Amino acid sequence: MKAIQAQHHGDQLQLNQCPDLVANDDQLLIAVEAAGVNPVDTYIVAGTNNYTASFPHTPGKDAAGTIRQVGANVKGFAVGQRVYCAGTLSGASAQLCLATPQQVFPLSDNLSFEQGACLGTPYATAWRALFIRAHCQAAETVLIHGASGGVGLAAIQLAKAAGCVVYATAGSEAGLTLLKQQGADVVVNHHEPQHYQQLQQAGPVDVVLEMLANQNLGDDLPLLNKGGRVVVIGSRGPVEINPRDLMARDACVMGMALANADGVQLNKIHAALYAGANAGFVQPVIAKRFNLAETGAAHTAVMQAGASGNIVINTQQ
Numbered sequence: 001m002k003a004i005q006a007q008h009h010g011d012q013l014q015l016n017q018c019p020d021l022v023a024n025d026d027q028l029l030i031a032v033e034a035a036g037v038n039p040v041d042t043y044i045v046a047g048t049n050n051y052t053a054s055f056p057h058t059p060g061k062d063a064a065g066t067i068r069q070v071g072a073n074v075k076g077f078a079v080g081q082r083v084y085c086a087g088t089l090s091g092a093s094a095q096l097c098l099a100t101p102q103q104v105f106p107l108s109d110n111l112s113f114e115q116g117a118c119l120g121t122p123y124a125t126a127w128r129a130l131f132i133r134a135h136c137q138a139a140e141t142v143l144i145h146g147a148s149g150g151v152g153l154a155a156i157q158l159a160k161a162a163g164c165v166v167y168a169t170a171g172s173e174a175g176l177t178l179l180k181q182q183g184a185d186v187v188v189n190h191h192e193p194q195h196y197q198q199l200q201q202a203g204p205v206d207v208v209l210e211m212l213a214n215q216n217l218g219d220d221l222p223l224l225n226k227g228g229r230v231v232v233i234g235s236r237g238p239v240e241i242n243p244r245d246l247m248a249r250d251a252c253v254m255g256m257a258l259a260n261a262d263g264v265q266l267n268k269i270h271a272a273l274y275a276g277a278n279a280g281f282v283q284p285v286i287a288k289r290f291n292l293a294e295t296g297a298a299h300t301a302v303m304q305a306g307a308s309g310n311i312v313i314n315t316q317q
């Protein structure tokens with residue numbers, strides 16, 4: 001099989017010919033059709049934000065494809081079944097990957113393999129932030145601060161389907177157009193100097209999903225309704241806030257790391273995503289696609305400004 005490998009933190013990603021993987025009795029072997037690319041994949045390769053890896057490292061947590069082999073002790077899966085992985089044992093940027101049964105979920109017939117490769121991290125993150133951390137309810141107003149990327153677009157689809165009013169931000173014209181197409185009720189450019197005034201004029205928010213807390217958190221708090229909740233999903237540094245903005249509103253700021261989700265939560269999240277895909281509102285948007293040999297370029301692209309959906313790798317090309 002072909003696999004992308006890094007030999008050390010900060011290494012250039014190389015396409016290598018490797019021996020085919022074989023599942024042990026407790027594993028599944030997946031023939032990967034598409035791998036999703038997320039910012040965390042780049043942190044792991046770089047070794048930043050406290051991430052480490054064992055080497056050679058094949059990047060990628062999210063994959064979709066068909067089951068090639070089912071370990072003797074594994075129940076509930078069949079060879080040939082369409083599935084996606086939310087985490088793997090061997091890395092998603094390869095033509096084959098190994099996974100535990102807990103990492104593998106059935107892929108709705110409504111979704112392509114490319115779309116399936118966007119569920120494991122972006123959609124699960126958005127679902128956990130909205131419904132497990134913020135306990136978001138129908139008719140509440142949700143600000144998705146950084147909505148043009150993988151997590152943000154997923155959050156728009158999930159929040160709208162739950163009956164919320166959605167304010168969403170992007171940093172490019174293409175991103176803003178996409179947010180409107182996705183049904184956001186209020187759309188604002190987060191690079192505009194007046195963007196907080198525009199959000200304030202739109203009215204108070206009950207929940208903020210924050211993708212860049214180090215820039216925005218202090219200014220998010222005055223936007224909150226009484227009982228408001230901010231979920232910090234992304235942050236790339238420290239930030240100053242005025243705690244009185246929280247006191248006045250009985251509001252709170254909470255962190256969210258998908259890695260903290262236990263098996264019970266993950267099963268709940270992925271069952272909801274399967275139902276959402278079958279109902280038609282879970283519809284990942286593919287912004288850019290790359291071949292396996294271009295994984296390095298995909299990692300560069302996911303960190304560039306001007307997001308408009310998910311970035312995927314077609315692993316068989």
Ligand code: NAP
Pocket residue numbers: 038039040121122125145146147148149150151152169170171172175190191211212215216232233234235256257258259302303304305306307309
């Ligand atoms: P992505 O696809 O690269 O999207 C990044 C988003 O951040 C885009 O919508 C981008 O908008 C937006 N952004 C850029 N500048 C901003 C600003 N000043 N204010 C608000 N938003 C801004 O990444 P993603 O997969 O959606 O992930 C978003 C963040 O969450 C990343 O930092 C990622 O590491 C993190 N994350 C955390 C978890 C967790 O478990 N906590 C899980 C997944 C992801 P434009 O490009 O349009 O400017």
